[in-house]
Amino acid sequence: MSVSVGGPARVRRATRCVTAQPPPRAPPAELLAVTGYIRGIPRPRTAAGCFLEAWGSATRRQPAVAWSLSGPGYRRDAMFQQQLPVEAQIESLFIDSCLPSNCVDAVTNTMGYHPKYLESYRTTQNFILRGDGPLPLDYRHYIAIMAAARHQCSYLIDMQKQEFLLQGGNQMWLRGLNHIPQKLHDLYEINKILAHRPWLLNKSHIEKLTKGQDSWSLAEVVHALVLLVHFHALASFVFGSGINDEQKYYECDDAREVLHLAPPPRSTKAQQPVQKLENKGYKEEIPIALSPTEPEVGVDMLMERMKTLSERSEEVSAEEYRKRFEHVESQSAELPLGQRTPPIKPDISHFIEDPKFTYVDFAHRGVQVPTFRVQDCSWEDHGFSLLNGLYNDVGILLDDKFKTTASLTYNTMGGRRDVDTTVFRRAIWNYCQCMYGIRHDDYDYGEVNQLVERSLKAFIKTACCFPERLTKRDCDKVMKEFLHSEKIHVNLMILEARMQAELMYALRALMHYTT
Numbered sequence: 227m228s229v230s231v232g233g234p235a236r237v238r239r240a241t242r243c244v245t246a247q248p249p250p251r252a253p254p255a256e257l258l259a260v261t262g263y264i265r266g267i268p269r270p271r272t273a274a275g276c277f278l279e280a281w282g283s284a285t286r287r288q289p290a291v292a293w294s295l296s297g298p299g300y301r302r303d304a305m306f307q308q309q310l311p312v313e314a315q316i317e318s319l320f321i322d323s324c325l326p327s328n329c330v331d332a333v334t335n336t337m338g339y340h341p342k343y344l345e346s347y348r349t350t351q352n353f354i355l356r357g358d359g360p361l362p363l364d365y366r367h368y369i370a371i372m373a374a375a376r377h378q379c380s381y382l383i384d385m386q387k388q389e390f391l392l393q394g395g396n397q398m399w400l401r402g403l404n405h406i407p408q409k410l411h412d413l414y415e416i417n418k419i420l421a422h423r424p425w426l427l428n429k430s431h432i433e434k435l436t437k438g439q440d441s442w443s444l445a446e447v448v449h450a451l452v453l454l455v456h457f458h459a460l461a462s463f464v465f466g467s468g469i470n471d472e473q474k475y476y477e478c479d480d481a482r483e484v485l486h487l488a489p490p491p492r493s494t495k496a497q498q499p500v501q502k503l504e505n506k507g508y509k510e511e512i513p514i515a516l517s518p519t520e521p522e523v524g525v526d527m528l529m530e531r532m533k534t535l536s537e538r539s540e541e542v543s544a545e546e547y548r549k550r551f552e553h554v555e556s557q558s559a560e561l562p563l564g565q566r567t568p569p570i571k572p573d574i575s576h577f578i579e580d581p582k583f584t585y586v587d588f589a590h591r592g593v594q595v596p597t598f599r600v601q602d603c604s605w606e607d608h609g610f611s612l613l614n615g616l617y618n619d620v621g622i623l624l625d626d627k628f629k630t631t632a633s634l635t636y637n638t639m640g641g642r643r644d645v646d647t648t649v650f651r652r653a654i655w656n657y658c659q660c661m662y663g664i665r666h667d668d669y670d671y672g673e674v675n676q677l678v679e680r681s682l683k684a685f686i687k688t689a690c691c692f693p694e695r696l697t698k699r700d701c702d703k704v705m706k707e708f709l710h711s712e713k714i715h716v717n718l719m720i721l722e723a724r725m726q727a728e729l730m731y732a733l734r735a736l737m738h739y740t741t
């Protein structure tokens with residue numbers, strides 16, 4: 227497992243970076259209409275507002291300030307995890323990600339705790355949304371909206387709606403699924419299945435899309451599949467990290483305070499309210515049942531267990547491995563998640579069909595669907611090359627992202643240094659995939675039960691399967707001894723493990739279709 231960047235912790239003073247940007251094209255009229263932007267309202271804090279500002283500032287040739295680091299505890303966490311020397315790396319990633327109005331979006335900001343990951347994530351996301359690919363740009367953003375809506379992720383829906391319009395998307399489509407072309411609508415079935423019960427996807431779903439009038443090319447299908455799984459899993463991250471309940475953008479001024487730089491003049495700040503995401507109280511009404519009935523296993527105990535597990539040399543039969551997997555799988559099905567899914571907000575309901583189609587425990591799947599054995603169809607041996615062949619080099623990008631996530635470590639845990647966290651991280655990853663019926667034959671699922679306690683299991687299961695039920699408070703309630711950046715780290719693992727699980731089912735269906 228690789229180790230993070232070491233070296234002495236050194237605080238770099240964040241600097242103003244000037245980015246040379248070509249003036250963007252004039253804002254489309256629909257965008258002005260949709261955002262309700264009225265000339266004279268000071269600095270609207272939406273992506274659309276940012277765009278309008280960018281347009282204004284670029285045409286006035288004003289430089290854009292392009293750095294931001296924020297989030298309480300950032301410095302403490304980064305220092306502890308010995309990352310401050312990579313502050314320059316974060317800074318340059320933020321420069322790339324920065325909206326021209328001095329803001330970075332909350333996802334980028336949160337992922338900034340883990341710059342290595344952020345880099346890989348951004349490369350992939352840029353490529354699938356804006357790079358070479360068979361699907362038109364407006365389709366890509368609309369597919370992202372459809373995917374995010376399966377989990378009622380207002381944060382992602384809003385961002386993608388704005389990007390959709392910026393790409394010249396038809397405003398009518400934003401009225402809902404009844405207003406989109408049949409071709410796009412045809413994708414909805416796959417969207418639904420992949421989001422909640424990916425094991426049900428088979429070659430007939432691909433066949434349906436690729437046959438008949440106005441059908442999809444195989445390359446288009448693959449592009450769409452990648453977008454769908456990316457945004458389903460991103461919704462898990464957004465809810466798991468509490469982003470859906472937070473502000474959408476971070477301004478450099480806020481970041482400035484975190485870095486203890488000179489405060490901005492008061493008057494400027496007063497004119498620049500950061501738009502908070504509206505919380506209409508849906509979440510607050512719903513009782514949260516993640517609180518553990520038993521006390522959390524502390525970090526010291528966890529470390530002891532990790533040590534014992536890495537040292538043991540027990541001979542376990544293949545049959546016993548299988549039984550242990552099934553045990554964890556059926557235990558997962560018994561986990562009481564407590565909360566209800568929140569009522570669907572009226573402003574997103576038109577992007578959702580069949581809302582009752584949700585996750586069912588793989589152990590209770592009814593029809594006999596066999597467990598997905600990674601050895602029979604693995605990402606490394608099968609998925610990666612199939613994907614690469616059908617959609618440019620996206621397999622390489624995803625592979626890099628999976629590997630970066632799986633190997634991400636600072637050898638720390640809840641304030642302790644020099645800890646080998648390999649077994650813990652693997653347990654999280656495999657537990658996520660276990661809920662989708664994916665079994666790694668050479669893994670002892672007994673380790674999951676030793677290392678992932680009940681409350682964390684409930685959190686992971688909710689984040690994977692019902693992310694819309696999570697609130698920021700849920701994230702605060704579990705992993706209490708972990709640093710904030712470590713909780714984000716866990717959420718990154720959930721994102722990637724879930725995405726890989728969905729992708730494996732999608733690729734298996736494609737493989738059956740093409741052979």
Ligand SMILES: CC(C)C[C@H](N)C(=O)O
Nearest residue numbers: 635636637638647712715
């Ligand atoms: C999720 C965390 C406990 C990971 C840990 N901080 C590490 O460096 O590996």
